Amino acid sequence: LKGEIITIGNELLSGLVTDINATFIAERLSSFGIEPLYITTVGDDESRIGQSLKAAVIRADVIVVTGGLGPTPDDITSKAIAKALEKRLVLFPEALDQIEIKLKKRGIKLGPGSERQALLPKGSTIIKNPVGTAPGYKISQDGKFIFVLPGVPKEMKVMIDQGVLPILSEEAKQKIFVAKKVLKVFGLTESQVYERVKNISYNKELMQVGFLPVFPENFITITARVEDSMESAEGLVRGVEEKMRGVLGERVFGEDDETLEMVVAGMLITKGLKLAVSESCTGGLLSKRLTDLPGSSTYFERGVVSYSNEAKSSLIGVDQTLIQTKGAVSTGVAKAMALGIKKNAKVDIGVSITGIAGPSGGTEEKPVGTVFIALAFNENRSSSQKKEEIVISQGYAFPGDRESIRLISSEMALEWIRRYLLGGKITEVGERWRAIGAVDI
Amino acid sequence: LKGEIITIGNELLSGLVTDINATFIAERLSSFGIEPLYITTVGDDESRIGQSLKAAVIRADVIVVTGGLGPTPDDITSKAIAKALEKRLVLFPEALDQIEIKLKKRGIKLGPGSERQALLPKGSTIIKNPVGTAPGYKISQDGKFIFVLPGVPKEMKVMIDQGVLPILSEEAKQKIFVAKKVLKVFGLTESQVYERVKNISYNKELMQVGFLPVFPENFITITARVEDSMESAEGLVRGVEEKMRGVLGERVFGEDDETLEMVVAGMLITKGLKLAVSESCTGGLLSKRLTDLPGSSTYFERGVVSYSNEAKSSLIGVDQTLIQTKGAVSTGVAKAMALGIKKNAKVDIGVSITGIAGPSGGTEEKPVGTVFIALAFNENRSSSQKKEEIVISQGYAFPGDRESIRLISSEMALEWIRRYLLGGKITEVGERWRAIGAVDI
Numbered sequence A, B: 001l002k003g004e005i006i007t008i009g010n011e012l013l014s015g016l017v018t019d020i021n022a023t024f025i026a027e028r029l030s031s032f033g034i035e036p037l038y039i040t041t042v043g044d045d046e047s048r049i050g051q052s053l054k055a056a057v058i059r060a061d062v063i064v065v066t067g068g069l070g071p072t073p074d075d076i077t078s079k080a081i082a083k084a085l086e087k088r089l090v091l092f093p094e095a096l097d098q099i100e101i102k103l104k105k106r107g108i109k110l111g112p113g114s115e116r117q118a119l120l121p122k123g124s125t126i127i128k129n130p131v132g133t134a135p136g137y138k139i140s141q142d143g144k145f146i147f148v149l150p151g152v153p154k155e156m157k158v159m160i161d162q163g164v165l166p167i168l169s170e171e172a173k174q175k176i177f178v179a180k181k182v183l184k185v186f187g188l189t190e191s192q193v194y195e196r197v198k199n200i201s202y203n204k205e206l207m208q209v210g211f212l213p214v215f216p217e218n219f220i221t222i223t224a225r226v227e228d229s230m231e232s233a234e235g236l237v238r239g240v241e242e243k244m245r246g247v248l249g250e251r252v253f254g255e256d257d258e259t260l261e262m263v264v265a266g267m268l269i270t271k272g273l274k275l276a277v278s279e280s281c282t283g284g285l286l287s288k289r290l291t292d293l294p295g296s297s298t299y300f301e302r303g304v305v306s307y308s309n310e311a312k313s314s315l316i317g318v319d320q321t322l323i324q325t326k327g328a329v330s331t332g333v334a335k336a337m338a339l340g341i342k343k344n345a346k347v348d349i350g351v352s353i354t355g356i357a358g359p360s361g362g363t364e365e366k367p368v369g370t371v372f373i374a375l376a377f378n379e380n381r382s383s384s385q386k387k388e389e390i391v392i393s394q395g396y397a398f399p400g401d402r403e404s405i406r407l408i409s410s411e412m413a414l415e416w417i418r419r420y421l422l423g424g425k426i427t428e429v430g431e432r433w434r435a436i437g438a439v440d441i
Helices: A019-032 A044-057 A077-084 A093-105 A111-116 A153-170 A190-197 A230-251 A260-273 A285-290 A309-316 A321-328 A331-345 A400-421 B020-032 B047-058 B075-084 B093-105 B112-117 B151-173 B190-197 B229-251 B262-272 B283-288 B309-316 B322-328 B331-345 B402-422
Strands: A002-008 A035-042 A061-066 A089-090 A119-121 A125-127 A137-140 A143-149 A177-186 A207-214 A217-226 A250-257 A275-279 A300-303 A349-354 A370-380 A389-395 A435-437 B004-008 B036-041 B062-066 B087-090 B119-121 B125-127 B136-141 B145-151 B175-187 B207-214 B219-226 B250-256 B274-280 B300-305 B349-355 B371-381 B387-397 B434-436
Touching: A002 A044, A002 A190, A002 B036, A019 A035, A019 A153, A019 A177, A019 B229, A035 A044, A035 B047, A044 A061, A044 A077, A044 A143, A044 B036, A061 A153, A061 A389, A061 B219, A077 A089, A077 A119, A077 A143, A077 A153, A093 A111, A093 A125, A093 B093, A119 A137, A125 A153, A137 A153, A143 A153, A177 A230, A190 A207, A190 A217, A190 A230, A190 B112, A207 A230, A207 A275, A207 B250, A217 A230, A217 B274, A230 A250, A250 A260, A260 A285, A275 A285, A275 A400, A285 A300, A285 A400, A285 B283, A300 A309, A300 A331, A300 B309, A309 A321, A309 B300, A309 B331, A309 B402, A331 A349, A331 A370, A331 A389, A349 B322, A370 A400, A389 A400, B004 B020, B004 B047, B020 B036, B020 B151, B036 B047, B036 B151, B047 B062, B047 B075, B047 B112, B047 B145, B062 B331, B075 B087, B075 B119, B093 B125, B112 B119, B112 B274, B119 B136, B119 B175, B119 B262, B125 B151, B175 B229, B175 B331, B190 B207, B190 B219, B190 B229, B190 B434, B207 B229, B219 B229, B250 B262, B262 B283, B262 B402, B274 B283, B274 B331, B283 B300, B300 B309, B300 B331, B309 B331, B322 B331, B331 B349, B331 B371, B349 B402, B371 B402, B387 B402
Parallel strands: A002 A035, A002 A061, A061 A143, A275 A300, A275 A349, B004 B036, B004 B062, B062 B145, B274 B300, B274 B349
Antiparallel strands: A035 B036, A089 A119, A125 A137, A137 A143, A177 A217, A177 A250, A207 A217, A300 B300, A349 A370, A370 A389, A389 A435, B087 B119, B125 B136, B136 B145, B175 B219, B175 B250, B207 B219, B349 B371, B371 B387, B387 B434
16 A cells, blocks of 8 residues: 655745654554655645645555644645545534534634634545544545645644544555564664675565664664564564674664663663763763653762863862863863762762863864763672772764764763673774774773 | 755655755745745655656756765665656766765775765766765756755755855846744743734735744744845845834844854853853753853853752752752752852852653652742842842743653743843743742842
8 A cells, every 4th residue: 555645834845844744644654554655745825735636646545634724714725625636615514513612612712714624525524633623534536545634743643543543444455564673773884884784685575674874873774564464574574683683783772762871771770770970062961861761860860061170170079180281171081070970979880071072172182073981880800809990981083063073972972881781892882983092991 | 936855765754754854955945035835755766756856847946856865775866866867877086086085084995885976967066065975966957956965964954055055046047035034932822922913014915924833932933025135125024023022022032043042152151151050850951052052161160960869969069958848849959959059160140950850750749840940140239239149949830741841941941041131030931831839039
């Protein structure tokens, strides 16, 4: 089954609003086994709405249209659809009732705009809108299904899940089973990822493999579409996934909706460890990412944004002489920051970032993008049971603008924590980025 | 001039990635005076890329295509374009040189994938990619311009601004002058904004006014399109802008690309003031936003993410008894945090946030969304020249999920700083949100 999505609204064509509806509908249709082939966006224009719909009816089996069902005069989607399909607009009393009930709850009376919202193409089946006033509807043409939904994301999403998908489920004669997996990699370029996995074979008729850079990460997508069963689709995906994990190893940090911070959080919780953060150039970003998740107080004790030199010494006890001699951006200061926050916060792991995010502040010796990361932790030495405190540090020359440098720096620090928790060699992380500076354990 | 945008990538049709490129290109084209009529999204499929391009060449004067120029085998955009336009793919040595230089800097050798990236349709003019490896290009067909750019947003954006728009500027014969202004408001709902400005009149033939909620802010867009001159377009916009500012007053915090943090930073720099932040539930987000900007060390001294109660007392001297009696989420603790960070950092302004971002941790008395903000500063009392330290605090019941609550909380704290710097009454900020808790100055 082929799908097509048409999103309508002048605000999408002027660049004021990003089309998040198309993303959602595309995800739902493709997970259902309907492959979206085209997404078309047009303004509130009768002729262009009509032409897009006519093209879609020829190309696809299921068409989802959103936007332009509101009560204001620029909402002309239903009129355009009726014209394109050569159907009359008729008043649906059921739709009008639903609008009236909704408005009454808000203390608003039915106006002429609302009455226009109840005029739908003849032969439509209403799709209830549990959130807002605009009703949606289903209409068939040449054996194809057209679903028309409002453009307000909150309304559209519920109507897809509670209205459209159940109808499609009922109507589907021949089911298609779709299994998907996204593998997430950090530290390799898209080409490096590809080079490592390119010899892994898969059934190209039933499966697709894609590579997608999502800075600073790289995603690999594995999709299988089969007709027999979900188990079969999942089996195909699992087969390829396992081979890829085999060659990529620890470089795969997560899958599907997992973020790097989620993975790190999970590992910290499992191991019962707490950490604290001392960051300068990232200005709170690392702490923010580590606390994005519910329940982060389980593993996150505190963070300090030690922006000034004075803050570095008073908050985490970094020696001012060290800052004067080595510079605030140095292996030595990074180590002192990691050790200091670990000690002050009385936690298992101390992480630090100090660097130059730019655009100014760079020197010839330490240009913009110079960033030092350090990790302090306790390790059992084999000879005795006494725990020894260890701190490691590494400098990087990160490319890009301020935003990129801050993002990679926080990502790299998270990856260090992950590698440490995995028991891996941390300073070898991320061959994609150029390492600089002394490394000593 | 009519525009059209074609975005290419399986990840857009599977719903894995939202198409932010189309938004950016649409904004740039329409600001330039080219009206985008269609945005079409297709997968990495030769035939559908070709068909979309053929349709676009008939309908539009300027076509921008993005995506599918990478080094992996699923990058087939150039091949599809060459076929659709009936041109040969030829090796552009200049393009290959640029790729090689970029790779060399990263210590990577030229591979076969990179060589494919330098194969472009015959007759193309290269558009340099200052960020990544994939070159872009311009190609003409039937007097229409087709611009082909990589899909990585950072690369595409620079190439639009530095490559595409300058070419269009040179080629444009009949100019249309477009002036735009976005006014940004915080603290009012979309309806509240609309009610206040709805009686302001403007020339509806030449101008458009739009309202757009961009959580937690609201934008008003004012656009004028005229044929005579840029001054005339700007004059029309300025007229409406001034009337709107007249009724909205201090509620307009910024315009166009300005963010609230940018406005606050500008005011702090002008006044020569420094601040420090103590935050709990926002986990570093407020510090991160305040340091997003270049030169933030001028006004930002330090931040602490005092997540644990122990961190609250050791980092900023909050009395543990106060935390025990009033709770960590309380006016008292918020005040102590703001005063403590102001004192420790020796700055002019101390800001604090303590709250419950959820989803867990709420109680009947203090449900999820309960957030206290406090601001500590020095004020000259009229009777003497002696500066007096003042701290104010306010609680809020913010709605939404964890992410929303963290975002509104950081936004509200920034707005407090802005109102303080403006000399306004801070605790009246944001009638949109329900204020709770004691207010005392």
